[in-house]
Amino acid sequence: MGSDPKSVRSFSLSWTDERIDQLKAMWERGLTASQIADELGGVSRNAVIGKAHRLGLQSRPSPVKANETPKRAAPARKPAPTAPEAEAPRAAAPVAAPPPPPRPAAAAAPAAPAAAPAAPAAAASGDAPTPAPQPRIISVGPGGFLRQGPGDQQAPIPPAPPRRLVPAKPSPEIADKTSLLDLTERICKWPMGHPGEPDFHFCGEAVNPGFPYCVEHCGRAYQAQLPRGTRRPPPPMPFGGPRVR
DNA sequence: CCCTGATTCGC
DNA sequence: GCGAATCAGG
Numbered sequence A: 001m002g003s004d005p006k007s008v009r010s011f012s013l014s015w016t017d018e019r020i021d022q023l024k025a026m027w028e029r030g031l032t033a034s035q036i037a038d039e040l041g042g043v044s045r046n047a048v049i050g051k052a053h054r055l056g057l058q059s060r061p062s063p064v065k066a067n068e069t070p071k072r073a074a075p076a077r078k079p080a081p082t083a084p085e086a087e088a089p090r091a092a093a094p095v096a097a098p099p100p101p102p103r104p105a106a107a108a109a110p111a112a113p114a115a116a117p118a119a120p121a122a123a124a125s126g127d128a129p130t131p132a133p134q135p136r137i138i139s140v141g142p143g144g145f146l147r148q149g150p151g152d153q154q155a156p157i158p159p160a161p162p163r164r165l166v167p168a169k170p171s172p173e174i175a176d177k178t179s180l181l182d183l184t185e186r187i188c189k190w191p192m193g194h195p196g197e198p199d200f201h202f203c204g205e206a207v208n209p210g211f212p213y214c215v216e217h218c219g220r221a222y223q224a225q226l227p228r229g230t231r232r233p234p235p236p237m238p239f240g241g242p243r244v245r
Numbered sequence B: 001c002c003c004t005g006a007t008t009c010g011c
Numbered sequence C: 001g002c003g004a005a006t007c008a009g010g
Helices: A017-029 A033-040 A045-055 A120-125 A215-221
Strands: A136-141 A144-148
Touching (some): A017 A033
Antiparallel strands (some): A136 A144
16 A cells, blocks of 8 residues: 655654644643643643644633733743843734633633523423533544543533544443543553543553653563564553653 | 643744 | 743642
């Protein structure tokens, strides 16, 4: 079969459509930049945040944004070496401009009273009851599965993403295991099973400092090459190799 | 101390 | 356009 000249693997990760797609999906879902960055791999959370903003994705409850932008009392970074800094007209909104943020902010309403107790409508009409709060699995890409817990936020806003949504799969099995959302730099990312399986999850143990896996799985991942002729079980090396320090 | 996102600026 | 550095709040 023909090799695809396109899609040449560039060592430098760039924001491909697919990655941007995942970024958007996760960001809108309420995932933190760290988790998104960790999942995408090769990018830091800052990169994710920066890209998200460039994409026009507005961020939600941020700890620091509480203030409206009265003044930039934050001299972030060193001043320009040159220049007479003449206070450039930075987005000066002369008048008006009460831009009503059409951002429902998912996490803005954690206590969402919407999930009202007892639906009167259903009782009156005996119509279809409210959907059960079951964990749903949303696929955001090849190998990227996001689990939404019942207690999570976001109830009524499926912006009809043109993505492939896997119809929720009641998998209480993964609920007890480490999902992709639970992964951090300190969590063992050793995959258990294969992506797509209902019980696919991660090890979840505390990582061996400096490694993406726990001590036990580090031993599995970083095995010395066995002499040829020796049959060895397929080493499930999930992601790129270890980082040299 | 950990986390979070926002912002800015050099590349 | 991208992302590190920095800031700032919880």
